Amino acid sequence: MTMVYQDHYFLQRWVDYYGRQFGRQHLYILSHGGDPEHDRICEGANVIRIPRDPTLWRMERRRWGISSQFSAGMLRYYxxxxxxxxDEVVIVDPAVAPDLVTYLGxxxxxxxxxxxxCPFGIELIHNPKAEPEPLADDQPILSRRRVFRANANYAKPCxxxxETGFSIGASAGPQGHARHHGRGS
Incomplete structure (x- = not known):
């Protein structure tokens, strides 16, 4: 599940990647503002339109609140x-398993x-001198971008x-991840 506002490029990548892993019918996209392009990109997936408050009042808190509640509901079925x-995907080390379905199975x-x-989080960094080629829609991102750095902001229990209660930034709050693993886990 993801929540998206515009971001068509990354949404296409997200749908393509997870669609290959699980099938589009198992993808859930919260379309913030109901962008018609999301419907086109996500054909065959589950697009749920979320109203966009132009003031963005408490946006992050509301976003992660609905993510917590929606995922809790879906765990009754998955x-x-x-x-x-x-713009984030979970990739399994190919030395461990060929794909997410096998790994989770x-x-x-x-x-x-x-x-x-909680996957190990890395951030891809574009170094134009080392990697002059632009990203290509028909190529994996890692075929064109190999420079990265560890980034704890992307290492989260996703x-x-x-059920996990997310706080702002998708970190699991005291009622979430720690509830199942104990403090400091």
């Missing part, structure tokens, strides 16, 4: 649910499976098996 920004016992997974 074993795992991924929540994140449209190894957790067959609901009692011993983790409540959430692959969920149990």
């Amino acid at each position: 074993n795992w649910f991924i929540v994140g920004d449209v 190894r957790y067959t016992n609901g009692k011993t499976a983790p409540a959430s997974l 692959v969920l098996r149990k």
Whole structure:
């Protein structure tokens, strides 16, 4: 699940990537403002129109509140649910598993499976001297961008098996991630 306002380029990438992993029918896009281009990009997926308050009053708080509540509801239907920004994707190390479905499928016992997974976060950095080629729609991003840095802002519990209360920035608050793993986990 993602929530998006405009951001057509990244939405296309997000839908293509997760659509290949899980099937478009299992994708949920909260279209902030109801952009008609979102409907076109997300054909076959579940697009839910969210009104856009022009004042953006408490926008981040409301955004992560609805993400917490929506994911909690969807976990009544799915074993795992991924929540994140449209410009973020969860990629499995190919040395561990070929794809997310295979990786998550190894957790067959609901009692011993983790409540959430917190991927290692990296941020791709464009260095035009080292990587002069522009991104291409028909090529994986990593085929053109290989410079990155670790960034804790992108390491968050976004692959969920149990209800998680997100705070601003998708960090799990005291009633979320810590509730399932204890403080400091």
